[in-house]
Amino acid sequence: MGSRLFPSAWLDSSWRWRSLAVPRDAAAHLAVWGAALVVTGAFTWIVADVVGHGASHLSLEFLTAAPADAGLSGGIAPILVSTVLILCVCMAVAIPLGLGTAVLLAEFSRDANRQGRFVRRSLDVLAGLPSIVFGLFGYAFFCHALGLGFSILSGGLTLACMVLPILIRSVEAALRALPDEIRATGAALGLSKTTLIRSLLLPAASPGIAVGLILGIGRALAETAALLFTSGYVVRMPNSVFDSGRALSVHIYDLAMNVPGGDGMAYASALVLLGLLVMMNALATELVQRWQKRKGLLLV
Amino acid sequence: MSDEPLRPSLERWLPLQQQAECCEPHPLVRAQELSLRYGPTLVFEDVTLDVHEGCITALVGPSGCGKTSFLTCINRLTDLIPGARVSGNLRLDDVDLLDPQIDLIALRRRVGMVFQKPNPFPLSIRRNLCLPLKEHGMRSRIARAEATERALRDVGLWDEVKDRLESPALALSGGQQQRLCIARALVLEPEVLLMDEPCSALDPLASRVVEDLIVGLRGRLTVLIVTHNLAQARRIADWAALFWKQDDAARLIEHGAVQQIFEAPKQELTAAYVQGRSC
């Protein structure tokens, strides 16, 4: 953790000159710095572009009004509502499944038994599958086989499948990071595993769990392809999770590709989406810091 | 940071007669030809030892000689280690501790354990003690409060923490934390207390406080304490057992009354070890 670089203790300034004297070293130096500049430049360009073009359309009205003229004017209120609903459905399903699986993997099957191995391997694969494949699955299973049709529910359930591996990984890592002494002490006191998990392990791991949740939400927010033909395309304000609804990311896509002249609004929507993600990131960082401070206390 | 009261320095060596006085040699925990393996590795072999009721027994010997492992057999913490196999005979009173069918929860109520590094739960002081009580069935909040106060008084912490029972246990000093861990073990009123080098992570002052505490337990319960500090063993124990690694596995070399072990050891090895370190 943290930036481990060449401490100047064993690389004094003479080395630095020496490192430039040889042409190959100078070239490498140039290449590495150049790469860093190119990368930074490209990303700054993207962000600046989105902020620059989107800020002009951003306003309170934008966030609270409904889209009009196929999205060319008005706002994104129903879309924000749909997005939030999709996220809620996603989390409502992913959290119990994710917590349960992670607790099983971390506390009940440390020795590599068959179920643990199978679950881990399949989660690895799940994490790598393309989002469009999730879309196909969601369409075939949730929309058709379960008969939910194009709905926020279908979209949320599909996203839950995508978010599950991330959530499980984070929670499992958080539980494994807890010192084993807690478990040994708990056993020595005759505490049942249930009490150990519920009263000691989960509370102690809660910052890590929260970080996992936030990462999952971030991934869900950014997802588009899986929602295209599961949650629907409709811009109306949804009445329930059984209605179809359009997520923010899908709205950006639609404005950019299907609506002539819709790029201004697309930029504004993209700015809102980025803003939400930045907030999530900041929250996660804050929690990680708090977790590390707590860890310091734990390992006293 | 430490707010432990300064105690007047006690005699380094209490006369050994005083120590053995209230101790009747009646075995409570009996090990016969006990051996422990972690998978293919033999940890200790053929240990035959009687731990006498109401007395303080010290397990001494260099590190890595199976003393802690022996301790973990008695409360079956070996079950937590995959591949651990215990063979031989181990009884607490008339209960066969190696029987896979015994109620482990009840066993761990009768046999408490204190670990080397103080490890209170990341909860409040009060909850550290009430959690085990609640788990073992004490439903009444008043009863729990009384038991908590009793245990904290036993370890000499009550006056220090009575006003801040809800504060985090991890905020206590090292010595206080270890006393809290002892209180946590005592609150269940065990018959046997296993202690794995309870003072090794503490500074000398805190260490003495804990030692006094242990001595105060004599007669009330049976204490089995692992220590590699011979002076400490001599100070507080009634009985001593020397573990040593021979032929790749730890063995029990000799055990007997502390006076006999230190002044008239029967084995060469014991004599060498005891004289080499106890100056």
Add this chain to the structure above:
Amino acid sequence: MTAETDAAPRRDRALAAILRITAAVAGSITIGIVAYLLFGSLPALRAIGPLRFLTDPSWNPVHGAYHIVPMLVGTMVVTVGAVLLAAPLAVASAVFGRFYARGILSRVHRRMLETFAGIPSVVYGLWGLMVLVPAIARVGPPGQSVLAGVLVLALMILPTIALVGDAALGAVPESHLRGAAAAGLSRWAIVRSIALPVARSGIVTGILLGTGRALGETMAVVMVTGNVVQVPGSVLDPVRTLTANIALEMAYATDAHRSALFVSGLVLALLTIGLVATIDRIEGSERSDGTNAHGV
């Protein structure tokens, strides 16, 4: 902690049972996905037959033609191009962050990469569409092209490769580096001869992860590659990837057409599973007992 089976109180056994159920559900999602892809593909495989996907004259499902090769080529070209472009830049970035940047700069650099790893693909696509495509159009219309796809995808996968590479470089034992410095090697010599080789498997894993991400990317490529079904003649030609194909046609496809789309989905899933298995094996070969990265 092994489960204490016989002596465990009933509560623990009930908890274990519940947890096993949740884990079983989580574990069976992957199987479910592959299963539904298969069910969805079967009609096409039966009615059309796998050979025709390669030999039909064109992709024109309405008229019963299912030539998938141009889209396969599209996917491959765009993916490989993106990886070829992104990998060196990403590794150089990682080297920069670990060995050439100082304190705060290094932290800022890493934070920046982490932020960009989270930018949604539609935002990349939007920028590509609004900025990159017109720029390319000035050189050679229409602008939406292989080149645009490669550039956008490269930007998308760069943070992933760089962050994994950064972690791998950070895991190089400091003793190695110190020893090399003491022997008089220059900074670049140390990186080249010690750090990079030691971190190699981690970096390769990062590149494979990036490849997987590029392979499966949909929205960004839909927005910038033009979506014309053809084998591209040059980098300025528009092209359609498998993923884009599914995204565009799923809305109105029926019966055999829809089933054909499921076939391409199945192909994508299998390719990804292959990548994951390779990554697993690489991380596993680092351990002497052949267990994978999870120790199983």
